[in-house]
Amino acid sequence: MSPRTWLPTLMTAALLPLLAHAAPERDFNSEEGSVKVSTLAEGLRNPWAMAFLPDGQGILVSERAGNLRMVSPEGKVGPPLGGVPEVWAEGQGGLLDVLLSPTFKQDRMVYLSYAEGGGDGGTAGTAVGRGRLSRDNAKLEDFNVIFRQQPKLSSGNHFGSRLVFDRDGYLFIALGENNQRPTSQDLDKLQGKVVRILPDGTVPKDNPFVGRDNVRPEIWSFGHRNQQGAALNPWTGELWTHEHGPRGGDEINIPKPGKNYGWPIATHGINYSLMPIPEAKGEHVDGMVDPHHVWEKSPAISGMAFYDNPRFKPWDHSLFIGALAAQELIRLELKGDKVVHEERLLGELKARIRDVRVGPDGYLYLLTDERDGALLKVGLDL
Known part of the structure; x- marks a missing residue:
């Protein structure tokens, strides 16, 4: 099966109207002027990710905890959608990322990542599946799993997982890496x-390790820790990811095929005990x-979004x-691919702050x- 080139933008600028009953805006200082924050929706239980529907x-x-909900343009939080898979909601596990198919307007496919149990000794791993959103937006139909992290090694930590x-x-x-350090270097494992x-779970024939004995052909890059941010750079088309370090060492990577990120x-x-990582040989x-x-001091990063909209120049x-730990929104100013400035x-x-998206x-x-938890809307007062 050959991939197709899809338009990267599914939505129009008119997607989300201003909310008539939104909470009063709060103003915060920034280097670029006053930042206005309003609360669109509340009462979400540990929300993890969001996806904007078109039109x-x-x-x-x-x-x-395992629910997928619809938040209306007016900010109303709907009941849980049907057809969502059972998730392993222990520790950091549960229902995680949500992503629309690039051809959602035609196929209405929704992709989910989540923690799935069933491992030896009650352990779990990350799974990804997809289902068709019903016309009434009430359920996912014909949901099926297209990927499973093998083996399942997590006792409650480090599932990742972002979809792009x-x-x-x-x-x-x-x-x-399921909090199992050495597995990041093991090419026969998906940690x-x-x-x-x-999109159907098939492995592309040009993946870097296809045809190698005792190597998982799905692997694109390895040597990562706990990746909770991923986004496509809109100017280069390259994937960027970020991951939690242990005590210090949160990092951004631009994963290249077959490369080892350490x-x-x-x-x-x-x-966390203040002792060195046993396997570490240096920076x-x-x-x-x-x-x-x-970041030498970990902010505990999660969610990632490139700003490529003309609204706030x-x-x-x-x-x-x-x-998460720093309880801030981090803005990195880019010049090409280089980070030239950071603002908190x-x-x-x-x-x-668990997830960040540009509407x-x-x-x-x-x-x-x-x-x-809450869904917040953030803009500049220009």
Whole structure:
């Protein structure tokens, strides 16, 4: 099966109208002027990811406990959708990313990543499946699994996982290493990898390890830790990912086919116990790719969005990333691929920011990872 080139934009700028009953806006200072934040929806239970439906239909939001909900353009949180798979909602596991097919208007396919049980000793791993959103937006029909992380090694940690389609229709899955450090270097396992498959789960024939004995052919790159951010660079078409370091060493990578990104042999971090990582040989190790960008002190990053909308020109060529531990929105100013400046925003909210997306209207949309989580709308006062 050959991939097709799909249009990267599914939605029009008129997708999400202003909400008549939205909570009052709050103003926060920034280098580019006043940032205005309004709450679109509340009462979401540990929301993890969002996807904008075309033509103003609303936003799909995943909750880690296992529910997929529709948030209407007016901010109303709907009941759980039917047809969502059972998830392993333990520790960091549960229902994770949500992504629309690049041809959603024709096929209405929705992709989900989630933690799936069934491993030896009660362990779990990341799975990805897809189903067709019903015409009434009430359920996923004919849901089927297209990918399973093997073996299942997580006792509750480090599932990843973000989903990205590239311009040619390949599906990338950014996976965690299940908190099992050495597995990131094991090519017969799917822990700590970026994998690349076709929309139906088929392995592309030009993947870098296809035909190698005792190597998983899905693997695109390896040596990753716990990847919770991934996005396609709109100016180059390249995949960018980011991952949690241990204590220090959160990093951004631009994964290339067949390359090794170091974990746990090359790292800027140490163990949470303040002891060195046992396998670590330094921050740079020959034959392994250094991080594209690194934080020596971990913000605990999650979610990633390139800003490529003309609405707020001061944010042009910025990369926005949520921070869980730091409870901030990070703005990285880019010149080409190079990070030339960093700004921390919205720290006054004291909110764990789990996901960041640019809406088709040019506003930023954030999910806060709380038991009573919120969907926020963020823009500049120009």
